[in-house]
Amino acid sequence: MKTIHVDTGNPYDIHIERGIINRCGSIIRELSGAQKVTVITDSNVAPHYQWCVLNSLSEAGFTATSHVFQAGEQSKNLSTIAEMYNTLADFKMTRKDIIVALGGGVTGDMAGFAAATYLRGIDFVQIPTSLLAQVDSSVGGKTGVDIAQGKNLVGAFYQPKAVLIDPDTLSTLPDKFICDGMAEVIKYGCIKDKDFFDSLAKGNALENIEDVIERCVTIKRDVVSRDEREAGERILLNFGHTLGHAIEKLYNFNGITHGMAVAIGMVLITTAGEKNGITPRGTADKIAEVCRTYGLPTSDEASLVEIAKAAQTDKKTSGSDINLVLLNEIGSSFTQKVELEKLYDFISKN
Numbered sequence: 001m002k003t004i005h006v007d008t009g010n011p012y013d014i015h016i017e018r019g020i021i022n023r024c025g026s027i028i029r030e031l032s033g034a035q036k037v038t039v040i041t042d043s044n045v046a047p048h049y050q051w052c053v054l055n056s057l058s059e060a061g062f063t064a065t066s067h068v069f070q071a072g073e074q075s076k077n078l079s080t081i082a083e084m085y086n087t088l089a090d091f092k093m094t095r096k097d098i099i100v101a102l103g104g105g106v107t108g109d110m111a112g113f114a115a116a117t118y119l120r121g122i123d124f125v126q127i128p129t130s131l132l133a134q135v136d137s138s139v140g141g142k143t144g145v146d147i148a149q150g151k152n153l154v155g156a157f158y159q160p161k162a163v164l165i166d167p168d169t170l171s172t173l174p175d176k177f178i179c180d181g182m183a184e185v186i187k188y189g190c191i192k193d194k195d196f197f198d199s200l201a202k203g204n205a206l207e208n209i210e211d212v213i214e215r216c217v218t219i220k221r222d223v224v225s226r227d228e229r230e231a232g233e234r235i236l237l238n239f240g241h242t243l244g245h246a247i248e249k250l251y252n253f254n255g256i257t258h259g260m261a262v263a264i265g266m267v268l269i270t271t272a273g274e275k276n277g278i279t280p281r282g283t284a285d286k287i288a289e290v291c292r293t294y295g296l297p298t299s300d301e302a303s304l305v306e307i308a309k310a311a312q313t314d315k316k317t318s319g320s321d322i323n324l325v326l327l328n329e330i331g332s333s334f335t336q337k338v339e340l341e342k343l344y345d346f347i348s349k350n
């Protein structure tokens with residue numbers, strides 16, 4: 001088992017081990033004197049993993065139940081959270097009891113938000129089952145939901161008691177979500193670790209997935225430990241996301257996945273970095289090549305005018321500037337404020 005300690009306000013461990021899901025009960029027992037556990041999971045994950053988690057929890061002496069919601073980003077809203085509260089209250093969960101988030105990023109974000117708010121906060125453990133959740137969303141304590149005005153606009157910073165990562169669960173994850181997660185994996189190499197990026201370029205990341213997950217989680221741990229609430233360095237984790245998010249918006253979050261949009265966003269912003277004399281020429285091509293190796297697109301039909309406009313009107317953009325994440329070179333990144341009105345000029349410079 002690989003263990004990575006996260007030293008945030010409420011410290012916790014991340015454990016990575018094949019098959020760990022089958023013994024999650026005894027690990028959670030060591031962390032919690034809870035009597036009851038509610039496992040929150042979605043309709044795609046439940047058939048594969050719900051029973052082994054519930055069995056392991058009851059073998060460890062917990063009284064456990066589950067709450068299954070309809071899989072997908074469209075469920076990531078306050079009415080799904082309200083249904084979770086109903087289950088927690090009907091099951092008479094107390095402040096000493098614990099929630100297990102079993103699933104991808106949607107499950108982790110929502111179960112974490114339910115844990116942060118039910119009875120003003122109860123413990124929760126993440127068992128992430130998508131690649132994106134294993135390398136990114138389960139670590140760092142961002143929880144929340146979407147509202148009509150935009151994605152992730154309501155939420156809380158709330159750290160789990162532990163994160164249990166079982167790479168074997170990726171065997172049932174559809175290929176398109178593996179690609180999606182790989183965009184975040186590539187992002188870590190770009191912003192923090194050239195050697196890691198070079199190793200991804202060999203194309204065999206999935207054969208060494210435990211090491212890949214460990215490297216990504218360690219990078220994220222280091223960043224969030226220094227900047228838990230995204231006041232500075234944590235913004236680097238948004239590399240490729242500002243333009244990526246704008247592209248997702250142009251598609252109405254339909255027909256393009258988050259990872260595909262981030263891959264295109266990383267290439268576009270790095271191309272802009274090159275044109276503005278910040279990033280060495282050829283860097284965007286290298287990123288594009290690695291993205292293609294893992295089945296990700298690197299360009300889109302949308303024009304830079306449309307992309308800039310969508311980024312400028314993003315609900316999360318406040319004030320007159322936008323924070324862009326740029327590369328000095330692969331493995332070294334920084335943020336630069338650009339006036340919102342000049343975003344198009346910046347990304348379209350010749």
Ligand SMILES: NC(=O)c1ccc[n+]([C@@H]2O[C@H](COP(=O)([O-])OP(=O)(O)OC[C@H]3O[C@@H](n4cnc5c(N)ncnc54)[C@H](O)[C@@H]3O)[C@@H](O)[C@H]2O)c1
Nearest residue numbers: 044045071104105106107129130132133137142169172173
């Ligand atoms: N909290 C954070 O720091 C953070 C960071 C990045 C992304 N996010 C959020 O994460 C979400 C995206 O995460 P995601 O891509 O995991 O989405 P997701 O949770 O919807 O999972 C993707 C799909 O895979 C299915 N699935 C997951 N694990 C499976 C498995 N092992 N076997 C079979 N099917 C499985 C899910 O049911 C779903 O259909 C977004 O809502 C995003 O906002 C949060």
